[in-house]
Amino acid sequence: MTSQNIYILAIESSCDDTAASVMHNGKILSNIVANQKIHEAYGGVVPELASRAHQQNIVPVVDQALKKAGVNKEQLSAIAFTRGPGLMGSLLVGTSFAKSLAYGLNIPLIDVNHMQAHILAHFIDEADFKKPPFPFLAMTISGGHTQIVKVNSYFDMEVIGETIDDAVGEAFDKSGKILGLGYPAGPEIDRRAKLGNPKAYAFTKPKVDGLNFSFSGLKTAILYFIQKQVKANPNFIEAHLDDVCASIQYTIIGILIDKLKLATKQTGIKHIAIGGGVSANSGIRQALKDGEHKFGWTTYVPKFEYTTDNAAMIAIVGHLKYLEGNYADQSVMASARLKI
Ligand code: KG4
Ligand code: ZN
Numbered sequence: 001m002t003s004q005n006i007y008i009l010a011i012e013s014s015c016d017d018t019a020a021s022v023m024h025n026g027k028i029l030s031n032i033v034a035n036q037k038i039h040e041a042y043g044g045v046v047p048e049l050a051s052r053a054h055q056q057n058i059v060p061v062v063d064q065a066l067k068k069a070g071v072n073k074e075q076l077s078a079i080a081f082t083r084g085p086g087l088m089g090s091l092l093v094g095t096s097f098a099k100s101l102a103y104g105l106n107i108p109l110i111d112v113n114h115m116q117a118h119i120l121a122h123f124i125d126e127a128d129f130k131k132p133p134f135p136f137l138a139m140t141i142s143g144g145h146t147q148i149v150k151v152n153s154y155f156d157m158e159v160i161g162e163t164i165d166d167a168v169g170e171a172f173d174k175s176g177k178i179l180g181l182g183y184p185a186g187p188e189i190d191r192r193a194k195l196g197n198p199k200a201y202a203f204t205k206p207k208v209d210g211l212n213f214s215f216s217g218l219k220t221a222i223l224y225f226i227q228k229q230v231k232a233n234p235n236f237i238e239a240h241l242d243d244v245c246a247s248i249q250y251t252i253i254g255i256l257i258d259k260l261k262l263a264t265k266q267t268g269i270k271h272i273a274i275g276g277g278v279s280a281n282s283g284i285r286q287a288l289k290d291g292e293h294k295f296g297w298t299t300y301v302p303k304f305e306y307t308t309d310n311a312a313m314i315a316i317v318g319h320l321k322y323l324e325g326n327y328a329d330q331s332v333m334a335s336a337r338l339k340i
Contacts (some may be wrong), residue, residue, distance in 0.1 A: 006077045006322055010315035013094030014086025014114045015144055016045045018057035021311035022069035026125040026319055029069035031305055031312040034061050044184045051089030058097050076107055080318025083111040084338030091334035099330060111328040112317040118275040119151060120304040121313035130296050132300045134275045137263055142276030143169030144215050148263050154320050155340050161211025161259060169217035169278050175222050175248050179237055189245045190281050196246030203251045211263055253283045273300035277308045
């Protein structure tokens with residue numbers, strides 16, 4: 001029996017990163033991401049500017065991904081692309097490009113759900129990373145998403161909790177903005193939190209029923225707290241920045257861990273996989289490790305380059321759908337609010 005060579009080219013353009021990746025039989029050959037620096041000046045992603053930058057970047061990024069992989073367009077088995085959820089203008093660029101290329105090469109087109117991809121990134125073939133067994137719980141935490149998903153098999157997933165307002169990454173970024181930190185503030189808060197006292201200031205956790213999350217109240221509480229302190233001492237932020245960062249991070253992690261505890265209790269599942277940019281946070285990583293000892297959890301953290309927005313995670317979904325012959329029609333459309 002001759003083994004099959006499956007080459008997937010994957011495109012991701014749901015938010016502000018233009019990304020392309022080439023995968024061979026489940027292994028990543030290249031994973032290229034062009035970050036859009038332009039948004040830093042605005043303190044957040046500006047959708048109109050993101051679409052324009054995608055249009056500018058997409059061909060060079062795909063070209064680089066193919067060259068780095070040492071693969072010709074003619075060798076490709078299929079083109080996978082992010083159909084949603086995300087910003088419509090951004091999604092349109094990747095979707096239209098993928099459709100045209102698949103049409104031109106006369107090969108299958110495969111649509112991918114970005115949220116499923118964050119979860120299935122755990123199945124990219126990487127020697128040092130263990131794959132979670134089904135069923136497992138996935139917590140996707142980033143600047144755009146906060147979800148807990150019960151994953152029964154590759155394509156049987158159920159969202160059992162999600163944010164009703166801001167995403168957890170926004171809680172970091174908006175708190176950072178109040179403190180005068182640059183965008184995105186998550187990594188800086190993480191760095192400073194290591195130097196501060198997490199119990200210096202107490203912020204009340206939101207009361208949200210079940211497995212849903214809310215972060216907008218925390219942001220307001222931090223704003224009022226800082227305004228009050230600065231009124232009494234104009235140098236408060238500079239003098240206590242590390243303690244404030246440590247306290248904010250401690251509160252956010254507490255919110256995430258409380259919901260994970262509830263989710264494991266409700267489902268009886270103790271395998272927990274995380275994904276999304278916030279999973280880089282050293283505090284959440286430590287809290288998950290602690291959960292292994294305290295609650296008998298087994299936790300899974302993917303390789304960092306597969307956890308922030310990237311096309312390798314789109315490629316693994318493309319690969320799995322290719323094996324099933326689950327292709328998209330050329331009339332497929334981007335969907336900003338695509339559900340799992
Ligand atoms: O997955 P990602 O790169 O993009 C999307 O939002 O989809 O996630 C970016 C988010 C930002 O909110 C950023 O502040 C946060 O991840 N982030 C962190 C850390 N690194 C990135 N938040 C807390 N601690 C970190 N070390
Ligand atoms: Zn994402």
